[in-house]
Every structure is written in C-alpha cells, then in structure tokens.
Amino acid sequence: VAAEAPAAEKDRTILVLVQLAGGNDGLNTVVPFADPHYRRLRPTIGLGREQILRLDDTTGLNAACAPLHRLLQEGRLGIVQNVGYPNPNRSHFRSTEIWETASESSQFLATGWLGRYMDNACGGAPGEPCGINFGNEVPQSFLSENAHPTFSFPANGRGGRGGREHLALLENMLQAHGDGGQAADNAGYLRQTMMDALVTEKRFQSILAGYRPGADYPASPFAGSLRNVAALIAAGVATRVYYVSLSGFDTHANQLNTQNNLLKQLSEGLAAFQKDLESRRLDDQVLTMTFSEFGRRPSENESRGTDHGTAAPLFVLGSRVKAGLHGQPPSLAVDRKQDLRFSTDFRAVYATVLGRWLGCDAGKILGQTHEPLGFV
Numbered sequence: 001v002a003a004e005a006p007a008a009e010k011d012r013t014i015l016v017l018v019q020l021a022g023g024n025d026g027l028n029t030v031v032p033f034a035d036p037h038y039r040r041l042r043p044t045i046g047l048g049r050e051q052i053l054r055l056d057d058t059t060g061l062n063a064a065c066a067p068l069h070r071l072l073q074e075g076r077l078g079i080v081q082n083v084g085y086p087n088p089n090r091s092h093f094r095s096t097e098i099w100e101t102a103s104e105s106s107q108f109l110a111t112g113w114l115g116r117y118m119d120n121a122c123g124g125a126p127g128e129p130c131g132i133n134f135g136n137e138v139p140q141s142f143l144s145e146n147a148h149p150t151f152s153f154p155a156n157g158r159g160g161r162g163g164r165e166h167l168a169l170l171e172n173m174l175q176a177h178g179d180g181g182q183a184a185d186n187a188g189y190l191r192q193t194m195m196d197a198l199v200t201e202k203r204f205q206s207i208l209a210g211y212r213p214g215a216d217y218p219a220s221p222f223a224g225s226l227r228n229v230a231a232l233i234a235a236g237v238a239t240r241v242y243y244v245s246l247s248g249f250d251t252h253a254n255q256l257n258t259q260n261n262l263l264k265q266l267s268e269g270l271a272a273f274q275k276d277l278e279s280r281r282l283d284d285q286v287l288t289m290t291f292s293e294f295g296r297r298p299s300e301n302e303s304r305g306t307d308h309g310t311a312a313p314l315f316v317l318g319s320r321v322k323a324g325l326h327g328q329p330p331s332l333a334v335d336r337k338q339d340l341r342f343s344t345d346f347r348a349v350y351a352t353v354l355g356r357w358l359g360c361d362a363g364k365i366l367g368q369t370h371e372p373l374g375f376v
Contacts, residue, residue: 022249026312037332067271084311084342100140115144121360214279253303
C-alpha cells in the first residue's frame, strides 16, 4: 500500500539531489582535526585549526563551508559520516553507476533508484514531469522500466536568449516533420512528443524568466540551477524530484584551492536556496541531499592532491532535518596505501529518504531492507 503513494501535489514533499561529480574528498570537507593520523596522512594538505569551523571537540567543517556551518547551527543541516558500500569500485563511471542505480558493486541494473521510485510510487500529474534535471544528460538515477515524463534543462538555463534559441530549435524541428501522418504511426508519435516538449519548455522558460527570488544567489551556474529549482517549486510544478550537479571534484593535484573553491560554491548556493525557500514558506516541503561517487584516499599523493578512494560524508539540508552528525566517523588508523572502511551504506541513506521523506516502500524500490537513519 505504501508503494502506491498518491500522485504528486503542490504540498507534497520534494527531493533535490545534488551530485558532487568527480569524487569529493571527505576528510578535507568534514575534518577529523583531533585525530593524529590525519596529520600523519596529510602533512601538506591537512587543514589547520584556523581553516576549520568546529562541529564538536574532534570534528570540524572546512571553513569554505561557512554558510553550511551556519545552517547546521540553526538546525537545518545534517551530516551523514563515512558513507560508502561493500567492495568499492574506484572507476568514476562504474561507481557513479552504482550510486545512481543503488546496485551491489557486482550487480548491473538497467534502472535508477529514482526511476524505480517513479515506477512504484510516482503517478505524476497531467502535463508535469516526475523528475527534472539541470545538466547536459539525463541522470542514470532517472532511468526506469516504464515511461515517465522527465525534463532536462541546461545548467543555469534561465530563459532569455538561450531559452528562446532552444524554443526556436524545437519549433523548427516540429515544422520539419509536417503533419506527421496518423497519430498511431511513428511520425505522429514523434510529433506529439515534440509538441508536448515544446509546451512544457515554453511554460517553464516563462516561469524561470519571470522569477524573483527571495535570496541573493551567487553568480555561478550551480547556484543558477538551484535558483531555477526554487522557481519551479514556487510556481507549483508538481514534480517531486530535482537533480542538480556540480563537477570538478577529481582533485589529483593541488587540491586545496580547487576543492575550497568548489565547497564555497556548494555552500553559498545551498544556503541561498534554503533562504529562498524559507522566504516563500516552502522550506518544510523540500529536502536537499548531496552525493559523490566516492571519497578520496586518506593519504595525500606526491602532487599535493588525493587519489580515488572509497567512503565520504554527505549533506542533508532542510527545515525538517535532524541537525548534526549522523553515523560513525571513519577510522584513520590505516597505512598510506589503504582506503577508508565505510560505516554507513549509501542505500540506508536512500531508504531513509524514500521511506520517511517521499513516503513509499523503500524495500520494494531498493530490493532489500535497510534500517533507516535518524536525519529525518
């Protein structure tokens, strides 16, 4: 019964998934500053006390995450520590696939975890996408067994000139297909699909172009995408799942400045998004969650960077989140060539989001039962 959740409505819960593409280094994001092994493993890229915002007596946030630190103090940010999966894979492509399909490391699934949510629990509303993505490709998370309406925007597509050019392209393609014959044939089906896309595109571009946010967003494509998510939510679009990506986290060399700049973009964008939602009293509906395909090695490399690793923390953000640290921190008592051993399976995070936030049968979607966590 729980798996047959009602179709999306304006006042139902919404998930915003934020991908940190490239493999974000967890130990310089959520920093175990009191652990002597941290300095041993990272003699040059380890953060000093002045570069950390304390969370407790042993752990702190990278100072580039100051806006997120304030949200944690206000009770709106949770941090799930040391998240990973058994038999980790260090390939960007394969590990991303594992996270997006919620598979075992030895298992290959054709559907994404959110696509299976759409199959089982998302009836959608007429004319509304079940999922909306801001990026150049449809995420694997959205792949489903059954056909569901989804929609993709280029990152930071706000309407205006770029939006008009995209609309003109759709209109030209539609005209090129003429009448398309009978609705039952392939040409007719294609024409109808393009017409639906054009109608949705025009409506959404109008919403994005006319939106007046209740917060000042940074001038970055990532923040612009979050602004657009807020615009669609505020317009009453019935979509329950949004997907946004921030890339560049593959920090093999000269990590400190690169990662700090990315964490600053992430933190400032998420803080503006949360403030915008709160200004419109929509914050109780929205849960935002980050993920990355893997963390980095505990030890730094010779290029003052870090190589592909395993477990890392993730953030959950919202007015109904239980703030603070969740799960067990990683043990750093490892050799220089060893990886972290995860303590929280990422599918337990998904089970919590599916069951406690989206209100459906998480076991049916994930194919197994996971004990939910306490952040919702």
